[in-house]
Amino acid sequence: xxxxxxxxxxxxxxxxxxxxxxxxxxxxxxxxxxxxxxxxxxxxxxxxxxxxxxxxxxxxxxxxxxxxxxxxxxxxxxxxxxxxxxxxxxxxxxxxxxxxxxxxxxxxxxxxxxxxxxxxxxxxxxxxxxxxxxxxxxxxxxxxxxxxxxxxxxxxxxxxxxxxxxxxxxxxxxxxxxxxxxxxxxxxxxxxxxxxxxxxxxxxxxxxxxxxxxxxxxxxxxxxxxxxxxxxxxxxxxxxxxxxxxxxxxxxxxxxxxxxxxxxxxxxxxxxxxxxxxxxxxxxxxxxxxxxxxxxxxxxxxxxxxxxxxxxxxxxxxxxxxxxxxxxxxxxxxxxxxxxxxxxxxxxxxxxxxxxxxxxxxxxxxxxxxxxxxxxxxxxxxxxxxxxxxxxxxxxxxxxxxxxxxxxxxxxxxxxxxxxxxxxxxxxxxxxxxxxxxxxxxxxxxxxxxxxxxxxxxxxxxxxxxxxxxxxxxxxxxxxxxxxxxxx
Amino acid sequence: xxxxxxxxxxxxxxxxxxxxxxxxxxxxxxxxxxxxxxxxxxxxxxxxxxxxxxxxxxxxxxxxxxxxxxxxxxxxxxxxxxxxxxxxxxxxxxxxxxxxxxxxxxxxxxxxxxxxxxxxxxxxxxxxxxxxxxxxxxxxxxxxxxxxxxxxxxxxxxxxxxxxxxxxxxxxxxxxxxxxxxxxxxxxxxxxxxxxxxxxxxxxxxxxxxxxxxxxxxxxxxxxxxxxxxxxxxxxxxxxxxxxxxxxxxxxxxxxxxxxxxxxxxxxxxxxxxxxxxxxxxxxxxxxxxxxxxxxxxxxxxxxxxxxxxxxxxxxxxxxxxxxxxxxxxxxxxxxxxxxxxxxxxxxxxxxxxxxxxxxxxxxxxxxxxxxxxxxxxxxxxxxxxxxxxxxxxxxxxxxxxxxxxxxxxxxxxxxxxxxxxxxxxxxxxxxxxxxxxxxxxxxxxx
Numbered sequence: 001x002x003x004x005x006x007x008x009x010x011x012x013x014x015x016x017x018x019x020x021x022x023x024x025x026x027x028x029x030x031x032x033x034x035x036x037x038x039x040x041x042x043x044x045x046x047x048x049x050x051x052x053x054x055x056x057x058x059x060x061x062x063x064x065x066x067x068x069x070x071x072x073x074x075x076x077x078x079x080x081x082x083x084x085x086x087x088x089x090x091x092x093x094x095x096x097x098x099x100x101x102x103x104x105x106x107x108x109x110x111x112x113x114x115x116x117x118x119x120x121x122x123x124x125x126x127x128x129x130x131x132x133x134x135x136x137x138x139x140x141x142x143x144x145x146x147x148x149x150x151x152x153x154x155x156x157x158x159x160x161x162x163x164x165x166x167x168x169x170x171x172x173x174x175x176x177x178x179x180x181x182x183x184x185x186x187x188x189x190x191x192x193x194x195x196x197x198x199x200x201x202x203x204x205x206x207x208x209x210x211x212x213x214x215x216x217x218x219x220x221x222x223x224x225x226x227x228x229x230x231x232x233x234x235x236x237x238x239x240x241x242x243x244x245x246x247x248x249x250x251x252x253x254x255x256x257x258x259x260x261x262x263x264x265x266x267x268x269x270x271x272x273x274x275x276x277x278x279x280x281x282x283x284x285x286x287x288x289x290x291x292x293x294x295x296x297x298x299x300x301x302x303x304x305x306x307x308x309x310x311x312x313x314x315x316x317x318x319x320x321x322x323x324x325x326x327x328x329x330x331x332x333x334x335x336x337x338x339x340x341x342x343x344x345x346x347x348x349x350x351x352x353x354x355x356x357x358x359x360x361x362x363x364x365x366x367x368x369x370x371x372x373x374x375x376x377x378x379x380x381x382x383x384x385x386x387x388x389x390x391x392x393x394x395x396x397x398x399x400x401x402x403x404x405x406x407x408x409x410x411x412x413x414x415x416x417x418x419x420x421x422x423x424x425x426x427x428x429x430x431x432x433x434x435x436x437x438x439x440x441x442x443x444x445x446x447x448x449x450x451x452x453x454x455x456x457x458x459x460x461x462x463x464x465x466x467x468x469x470x471x472x473x474x475x476x477x478x479x480x481x482x483x484x485x486x487x488x
Numbered sequence: 489x490x491x492x493x494x495x496x497x498x499x500x501x502x503x504x505x506x507x508x509x510x511x512x513x514x515x516x517x518x519x520x521x522x523x524x525x526x527x528x529x530x531x532x533x534x535x536x537x538x539x540x541x542x543x544x545x546x547x548x549x550x551x552x553x554x555x556x557x558x559x560x561x562x563x564x565x566x567x568x569x570x571x572x573x574x575x576x577x578x579x580x581x582x583x584x585x586x587x588x589x590x591x592x593x594x595x596x597x598x599x600x601x602x603x604x605x606x607x608x609x610x611x612x613x614x615x616x617x618x619x620x621x622x623x624x625x626x627x628x629x630x631x632x633x634x635x636x637x638x639x640x641x642x643x644x645x646x647x648x649x650x651x652x653x654x655x656x657x658x659x660x661x662x663x664x665x666x667x668x669x670x671x672x673x674x675x676x677x678x679x680x681x682x683x684x685x686x687x688x689x690x691x692x693x694x695x696x697x698x699x700x701x702x703x704x705x706x707x708x709x710x711x712x713x714x715x716x717x718x719x720x721x722x723x724x725x726x727x728x729x730x731x732x733x734x735x736x737x738x739x740x741x742x743x744x745x746x747x748x749x750x751x752x753x754x755x756x757x758x759x760x761x762x763x764x765x766x767x768x769x770x771x772x773x774x775x776x777x778x779x780x781x782x783x784x785x786x787x788x789x790x791x792x793x794x795x796x797x798x799x800x801x802x803x804x805x806x807x808x809x810x811x812x813x814x815x816x817x818x819x820x821x822x823x824x825x826x827x828x829x830x831x832x833x834x835x836x837x838x839x840x841x842x843x844x845x846x847x848x849x850x851x852x853x854x855x856x857x858x859x860x861x862x863x864x865x866x867x868x869x870x871x872x873x874x875x876x877x878x879x880x881x882x883x884x885x886x887x888x889x890x891x892x893x894x895x896x897x898x899x900x901x902x903x904x905x906x907x908x909x910x911x912x913x914x915x916x917x918x919x920x921x922x923x924x925x926x927x928x929x930x931x932x933x934x935x
Contacts, residue, residue, distance in 0.1 A: 004592070004593070005593070006592075006593050006595075013595075013788065013789070014599065016599070016602075016603060016606075017603050017823075017827050018603075018606070025830075026830045026832055026833060027570075027572075027827070027828045027829075027830060027833070028570070028828050028829045028830060028832075028833030028836075028837075029833075030833075030836055030837065030840060030911055031914070033839065033840055033843060034914060034915040034916075035843050035844055035846075035847035035915050035918070036843065036846075036847065037839060037843050038842050038843045038845075038846035038847070039842075040702065040731055040732060040842060040866065040868075041702070041704065041866060043707070043733075044702055044704070044706075044732055044733055045731065045732065045733060046729065046730065046731060046732055046733050046734065046737075047733070049730075049831040049832075049835065050607075050610045050611050050613075050729060050730070050734070050831055050834065051610040051831070052607055052610060052611070052826055052827070052829065052830050052831045052834060053607075053827050053830065054830050054831065054832075055827055055830070057572060057828065060572060060576070060824060060827045060828060061572060061575075061576065063827075064576040064577075064579075064600065064820075064824055065576065065579070066596075067595070067596035067597075067599055067600050068576070068579040068581040068582050068596050069581065069596065070594075070595040070596040070599075071581040071582055071585055071593070071594055071595070071596030071597050072581070072585060072590075072593035072594065073580055073581045073582070073583070073584030073585040074580075074584040074585075075580040075581065075584045076581060076584075079586065081586055081589070084586055086586055087491070088491050089580075089583075089584055090489070090491060092489075092536050092539060092540065094578075095540070096539070096540065096543040096544075096547075099543065099544060099547040100547070100552045100554055101544075101546070101547025101548055101549070101550040101552055102547050102550070102755070102756065103753040103754070103755055104552040104553045104554050104753065104754055105550055105552060105553065105754055105755070105756035106553050106558060106560045106564055106566070106754050106756070106892060107563075107564050107754070107756055107757030107758075108560050108561075108562050108564070108894045108895040109551070109560070109756075109892065109894075110880075110883060110884060110887065110894075112884075112887075113550065113551035113556075113887060113892075114550050114551075114756065115549045115550065116545075116546040116547055116548065116549030116550040117546075117550055117756050119546060119549070120546050127530055130528055130529050130530055131528060131530075133524075142622040142623065142626070142758060142759070142815075143622065143811070143812065143813040143814070144812065144813060145800070145810040145811055145812045145813065146622060146626070146811075148810065149661075149664070149810055152664070153660065153661075153663060153664055156663060156664065157663075176801075177799075177800035177801035177802070177803075177804050177807070177812075178800050178801075178810050178812050180800075180804040180805035180807075181800035181803070181804060181805060181807040181809065181810035182810040183805060184805045184806070184807075184810075185633075185661070185664050185665060185809070185810050186664035187663070187664040187665065187666055188664075189805075190804075190805050228517065228518055230517060230518070230519055232519065232522060233519060233521055233522065258524070258527070258528050259515060259518075259523060259524060260518060260522050260523055260524060261524055264522050264523075264524060265522045273813075275813065279491075281580075281583045281584050281817075282583075282584070282585065282586050282587070282813070283582070283583050283585075283815075283816050283817030283818075284582050284583070284585040284586070284587070284588065284594070284597035284816045284817055284820065285586070285587040285588070285597070285619060285620075285777060285813065285814055285816030285817075286620070286622075286759075286813040286814040286815045286816045286817065286818075287622075287758070287759035287813075287814075287815045287816075287817060287818065288813040303660070326660055326663065327656055327657070327659055327660030327663075328625070328653060328656040328657050328660055329626075329657065329660055329661075330622065330623060330625065330626065330657070330757075330758065331563060331623045331624055331625030331626070331651075331653045331654065331657060331746065331757070331758075331760070332563075332564070332623070332653070332756070332757025332758055332760075333756060333757045333758065334757070334758055335622075335758040335759040336755055336756040336757055336758050336759075337753075337755040337756075337758065337759050338758070338759055340543075344539060344543060346530070347531075347534065347539055347542060347543075348489035348533055348534060348536070348539050349489065349490070349533045350530055350531050350532040350533030350534065351527045351528035351529070351530040351531070351532065351533075352527070352532055352533055353489065353490055353533035354528060354530070355527070355528070356490065356492060357492065359511050359514070360492040360494055362514045362515070363494075363499065363502055363503070363506075363511065363514060364502075366502075366506045366508075366514060367502040367505055367506060370505050370506050370507075371505070382517070383514070383517055406590065407592070410590065410592055410593060415590065415593060416590060418589070421801075435491070435492040436491045436492055436493065437493070438493040438494070438498070439494070439498045439501070439502060467592050470592035470593065471592070471595050472591070472592055472595055472784040472788050472789075472790035473592065473784040473785050473786055473788075474592070474784060474785050475591050475592070475782050475783070475784050475790045475791075475792045476782045476783055476784070476785075477782065477792050477794070479782050479783065480780040480781065480782035480792050480794040481780070481794050481795055481796075481797075483782075484771070484780060484794070484795070485780055485781040485782075486602075486605055486616050486617075486771075486778055486779065486780050486781075486794070487602075487605050487606040487609045487615075487616065487617070488603075488606040488609075488610075
């Protein structure tokens with residue numbers, strides 16, 4: 001056994017900063033105040049001090065270094081979370097985002113002083129439009145879900161302008177949870193389209209759901225099961241026939257880079273998760289960025305401002321005069337520092353590199369699926385694209401569930417796949433290797449998964465007890481919710 | 489640049505294992521009508537040295553807050569970012585990880601978030617926070633949404649002295665969330681106590697406000713909100729809370745902030761940090777991830793994402809919010825920064841900012857053709873000037889002198905030019921700004 005990649009043992013588990021705190025200890029220091037001291041009115045002044053920790057700089061450095069050692073990242077090892085596209089994050093992208101000419105720009109600087117930043121945003125927007133086959137894009141949305149909501153508000157703006165905002169959005173039953181949540185926040189009611197026996201949208205059933213109250217259909221392609229919606233042209237036609245708009249959830253864009261473009265499939269609105277497809281690091285939960293690209297007739301509704309380029313002078317500026325814009329969806333210009341990293345990624349790869357990214361991502365998923373599908377059958381028979389959904393259902397006979405497989409994989413040295421998603425697959429295991437993993441890694445992961453399947457039959461307790469090699473073992477989530485402790 | 493590690497031999501072997509002969513076979517089932525029959529119209533890929541040259545050339549076209557002395561404010565501030573913040577938050581075990589779905593492999597980020605939540609509660613004198621929202625503007629949207637669902641009312645009273653970017657964002661999302669926004673005028677640069685009718689869901693004040701001023705009537709305004717059955721929402725500045733009474737004591741039910749100043753670089757507006765805190769009455773209405781403490785099967789203390797039944801991946805269309813990816817890494821950075829600052833550092837930083845604002849306001853208002861927009865008000869770390877010249881012209885002229893001020897804002901009584909003083913600014917820089925303003929913005933300057 002190799003043991004968990006984030007291991008038990010070594011220095012003791014860290015206490016909290018509060019427990020490290022000693023009155024009078026301090027890390028920060030400032031210059032001597034060189035102007036007369038000014039106070040604040042007594043009734044607005046703070047009485048007493050906030051309970052921040054009092055610690056030395058070395059305390060902080062050891063504390064957070066130790067915490068980092070208890071955390072698993074792509075730099076630690078293989079991270080095959082399905083639907084998350086946890087590919088390698090290039091170091092050069094980090095280095096370029098830290099250049100003072102990007103990191104030390106104030107968001108209210110006049111346009112003349114940020115021509116480099118505006119050119120970057122403009123060029124990134126043009127590149128993303130080419131990759132998706134769209135006309136224009138907003139870079140404001142700070143994450144994928146924010147992009148979804150932005151796209152839906154663009155739909156609302158468009159339909160309202162045409163006289164009726166409409167009331168319903170159709171989403172497949174396999175959709176990511178952000179889809180229905182965004183639909184509600186956009187003031188629409190979600191209508192669920194069933195998947196057929198192939199795991200694809202059932203076009204016949206879909207057509208029965210479509211009417212003039214449907215504002216649009218949200219559909220990722222490849223879909224959430226990792227399968228390409230082969231009837232996408234018919235789906236697009238059906239949605240457009242009732243005046244609806246087709247929305248591409250870009251979570252799975254990695255699979256089709258350089259080979260198929262949402263615009264060519266008939267989509268009207270596309271959001272991208274740059275922290276998936278364009279390799280910006282996920283930060284343990286963010287920041288991301290969720291640019292939204294649209295076809296020409298939807299351009300007026302994009303959030304304002306957008307970057308404008310005057311070809312005669314070569315100058316870039318913010319175009320704020322957009323009367324039909326849905327408004328602002330972020331306080332400033334979106335997660336600019338993340339967009340810099342995405343731009344570096346696009347530039348580094350070029351058209352040839354991006355196409356290879358998609359090819360290798362699909363190759364890796366198909367290869368890994370081939371290695372494990374006997375023990376963990378594919379949920380649907382079609383050819384996987386960049387990820388595949390297996391089921392741990394055969395192991396249930398031994399009293400073993402997908403979560404047990406996941407926890408045992410941790411003890412064998414791997415971050416497990418996504419489990420229990422999509423919701424429509426029993427004991428789902430959703431595996432997305434990404435293109436940056438080697439054949440050796442995939443072979444080793446497959447070998448471990450197959451070993452766990454054997455162990456499930458021979459020694460299921462081994463799986464129920466796992467993990468045993470991590471800093472903490474299985475945690476009591478029910479207790480966390482019942483006996484709520486969300487602060488010191 | 490390529491990051492896929494496959495050799496040609498690997499590709500052949502892997503295809504063969506799949507029973508395929510070529511890479512194109514992997515895509516053979518795609519309908520021909522949608523396949524792009526050409527290369528993307530993008531340049532070819534380039535090497536790392538070429539990439540660095542391209543990116544550096546773009547960055548070199550920008551003026552930075554290093555080569556201009558930064559007195560700009562309006563929601564983003566040139567606070568000092570200590571070296572340890574990104575030395576630690578920049579450890580790749582943190583920044584290359586995903587949302588902590590497997591807590592046994594993610595105790596580092598989970599504990600860091602728990603400590604962040606704890607420190608936000610200590611700062612605000614409120615009871616619960618979360619693992620971050622996108623930024624200050626979208627945090628206000630989430631607070632408004634919490635208020636409308638708690639009160640089942642639809643009117644939000646927002647002070648005119650709340651940052652206009654926050655108000656615009658609130659308006660955008662209101663189109664979907666179905667609330668209506670009404671502006672409370674702030675003549676004189678501070679907000680009067682509003683009348684709170686029975687259909688008001690929330691009263692929103694910013695303190696210190698968008699013109700830099702403390703809100704002298706904030707306790708009364710929040711008391712009126714609560715007496716009327718509405719939620720009191722404060723937009724606050726985390727770095728003011730060493731000096732200023734915390735939102736919880738002022739009567740706020742929900743407090744939101746732009747957390748950029750908590751260890752984040754200016755980054756041309758993002759990634760920043762959306763901070764939110766509330767009372768336990770609203771814990772089940774909170775958006776996004778919340779980290780809770782628990783124990784493992786051996787009784788050891790550990791941390792997990794908790795109350796997930798509020799969230800989109802469980803509740804779907806009935807979730808409290810659609811937020812999934814947030815700004816976790818910025819929250820980790822904020823926890824590191826706040827530990828560095830400590831209670832004494834927070835108070836000292838506040839004294840610097842407040843004292844320098846008072847000094848700068850007096851110096852700059854002494855320049856001919858320049859005066860304070862709201863002379864009776866008390867600024868915290870920024871203040872509004874009225875200038876005889878157009879504020880945008882003054883801003884441009886000051887850039888030529890090596891100073892960055894702004895933004896220029898619409899305000900009661902006409903446009904204003906904002907000037908901000910963080911703890912980094914010195915008396916010498918303020919005096920030099922006053923001299924430059926005399927040349928750039930004063931009555932004698934060319935129109």
